[in-house]
Amino acid sequence: MSQTKVLVADDDPNVCEIIRLYFSKQQIELVVAANGKQAIEMVEKETPDVVVLDVMMPEMDGFEACREIRKKWDTPIIMLTAKDEEFDRVLGLELGADDYVTKPFSPRELVARIRAILRRMQPKARVEEEASGPLVFDQLTIDIDKREVICCGEKISFRPKEFDLLVQLAKSPGSVFSREQLLEQVWGFDYYGDARTIDVHIKKIRKRLDKLPYECIHTVWGIGYKFGVGD
Structure with a gap:
C-alpha cells in the first residue's frame, strides 16, 4: 500500500513541525505550504491524498485557497481554524471543505480525521x-x-x-x-x-x-x- 501524502498549509512553523513529528510516526508523508498560493501550486505538483488548510495565512487565506482548489480538484480538504465559530465552520463547508478542526488541536485528532476521510473515499458509496x-x-x-x-x-x-x-x-x-x-x-x-x-x-x-x-x-x-x- 502506498504511503498517504498530506499537504498542510500553515504559516506557523511550530504547528508544521508538531504535525511533521506525529505524521512520521504514523507513516504519513507530509508536504508543507506556507500560504494559500503555495498550497494551490503544491496540490498540482504533489497530488496529495488530503489537503489541510489553515484559515489565517498570508497572501491567500485558507478560504480562498479552498475555493480555488475546488475549481480543479476533488481532493479532500480539512480546514484549520483558530476560531470556534459557526460562521467559519459553515463558510468552509460551503466553499467545498470536507471537514474542519479547531485550533488548538491534537495531531492525533487530525490524523483520525484524515484517515476517516480516506476510508470514506475508498469504497463506492453505500x-x-x-x-x-x-x-x-x-x-x-x-x-x-x-x-x-x-x-x-x-x-x-x-x-x-x-x-x-x-x-x-x-x-x-x-x-x-x-x-x-x-x-x-x-x-x-x-x-x-x-x-x-x-x-x-x-x-x-x-x-x-x-x-x-x-x-x-x-x-x-x-x-x-x-x-x-x-x-
Whole structure:
C-alpha cells in the first residue's frame, strides 16, 4: 500500500513541525505550504491524498485557497481554524471543505480525521449497493451506474458527496431522513463533523437543480429532508 501524502498549509512553523513529528510516526508523508498560493501550486505538483488548510495565512487565506482548489480538484480538504465559530465552520463547508478542526488541536485528532476521510473515499458509496441504474423523474434523471445527473435535458456536474446524498434521498421518494441518518448512510459511522454538513450539501444540490420548475428536496422542519417531485 502506498504511503498517504498530506499537504498542510500553515504559516506557523511550530504547528508544521508538531504535525511533521506525529505524521512520521504514523507513516504519513507530509508536504508543507506556507500560504494559500503555495498550497494551490503544491496540490498540482504533489497530488496529495488530503489537503489541510489553515484559515489565517498570508497572501491567500485558507478560504480562498479552498475555493480555488475546488475549481480543479476533488481532493479532500480539512480546514484549520483558530476560531470556534459557526460562521467559519459553515463558510468552509460551503466553499467545498470536507471537514474542519479547531485550533488548538491534537495531531492525533487530525490524523483520525484524515484517515476517516480516506476510508470514506475508498469504497463506492453505500447508497449504490442497494440501487443501480437510472432513477427517472419528471425532467430529472439520476444515473447511479454512470454517476450522472440530467436536469431539464442538461448534464449537471456534482461533487461525489452531493451526488451520493441526492441518490440516498431520491431512491426513497417521500421518506423523511434526519440529518443524523443521512450522515450515517452517506458519510459513514466514522464521520467526525456535525449535522450542519447536510444543510450545506442540500443547499448546493438545490442550486445545481435550480432549473427544475419545482423543488425536489423538501425540508421537513424539526426532522430533516425528503425527496419528492410535485410535493
